[in-house]
Amino acid sequence: MSDAIEATNLEKTFGGTVRALDGVSFTVEEGTVFGLLGPNGAGKTTAVRILTTIVRPDAGDARVLGHDVVSDAGRVRSLIGLAGQYAAVDENLTGRENIFMVGRLNHLARDVCARRATELLERFGLSDAGDRTLKTYSGGMRRRLDLAAALVARPAVLFLDEPTTGLDLRSRNDLWEMIEGLVDGGTTVLLTTQYLEEADRLARRIAVVDHGRVISEGTPAQLKADLGATVLDVGLPDPASAANAAEILAKVGTKAPTIDGSSIELPVDDGPRAAMEALRMLDAHSMTPTTFVLREPSLDDVFLALTGKRTDVEDDPDAATDNGGRGRGRGRAGDRAGAATGGAR
């Protein structure tokens, strides 16, 4: 199989100071899903904007299905679809009108646009809402409509920029199922996400991005092997007993525990067994935890494992150029909540 997307040493600086991409390279095999995983401001959106010909890289080059995104941008545009975190659809138009418009701007014939609009509305569960303006849509419906519009020209390569950020659990699961359906149909997908779980579920390969660089790349299994399969969070009454407990529990984990105030995080292999052992050991020392949670590793844990530090939530260079700063208020708490509650596999 050949590569659908090749990015080589992409660099982009905004406003002379904000270094959004600092030499990013990756390749995406045709017909697979590739996940760009990283916190706000890591440069994920900038990479997508370059690959979709919206902005030019300062250095490096990128090809989509063999076509250069700068010198052959027109050809690239006719092969790709883009849907994103900010559903860029017109809220004064109906769902059907939006899909029709995007189809026409892809130079499809009217009857083809009309037929596909009906098909796509049905496929994305929007048939009943198709003739209402988007103002009446929920957040999840808008994302689905945005995805539907991105598919109207049946793109060979689809870019999904944080497709589920800010959605509730059910909408997220719906969208995941729809994306999985696309991949079964042979579409190549580049997905950006802040959720390890999302990348894990959808992507065949994942690149972890931080400060404009790829800091790790591999299959979800490889990435998780580095982490330990599960994380044990133990809360204690005070920092002193937390330090104490960390020492006691050290040998239960696959890695040294990290202490954050009066709570401990411990990567473990076999969750239930490790949990039982941890409780026994705490009990043997007459310690009682205030909280005790087994959870899936989050993006935060990936970063901790890879960089030794937490994801820092800073101004997003992508958002800074996003015309009026549509805020991205989701930081670490959001990542963790997403991973903790999203264990529906």
Next chain:
Amino acid sequence: MTTTAQTTTTRTGVPADNAPTRPDGGSRLGWAIADTFTVVRRNLIVYTRIPEFLFFSTVQPIMFVLLFRYVFGGAIRAPGGGPYVDYLMAGIFVQSVAFGSISTAVGLAEDLQKGLLERFRALPMARSAVLTGRTTADLCRNIFVVGVITGVGYLVGFRIGAGVPAFLAGVLMILLFAYAMSWGFAVIGLSAPNSETAQVMAFPILFPLVFASPAFVGVNTLPGWLRAFATHQPIGVVITATRALMEGGPTATPVLQALLWCAGLLIVFAPLAVRQYRRRA
């Protein structure tokens, strides 16, 4: 294009019925026009979805008609001596389309803000269609506004002095000017950080041009320096030309000057708008 039930997929993964609408591929210009039409259609649909906008974009000109016809009109003697309402209407028409062109700025700033223009950039559409589509849709709106004002003018006593063809030539003059102004305000819309700012940026530019002009009073009462400005600035020139066409009088020189201004505005602002679109969107 024929419709096929089954789409076959080529090697690159592009389904066969993704072929361009025109079998010969169409010319670039042909596609640019088709894309413009799509964007115009979208903008006009949006206008119909917000009827308040269309309504209020005619209310203000109507209030100006009534204000000057019934409040100030009695105290103003029309230069040339005819009924003041006949003098007034050319000014009202030009003032209305001039202020109306602010909506070009606001509309583009809004599309930019919402990320719609960014999505357009990832589509294989003609780059220019976003701007030509917007300005053309605003031209359609101006035709509507000019129609409504003509009707209101008729109700308050406005009569066409120079015959219907000359009046229609005057309307064309107004619409051409409105179109040229839209490009100027497209530049503002694409330069503003958001739509609210686009609106407040536009107003101080228009205000002196509209009111330091022969729109409502003859310029002979103005101090010399202001009279020179009022007579030669674009809105002043276009009002004089429109008035000459609608009311009668020597038309050749004012119309030529007005056409030159419109051409000048287009030549300067259309490329600037395109450049700003490339930079911002």
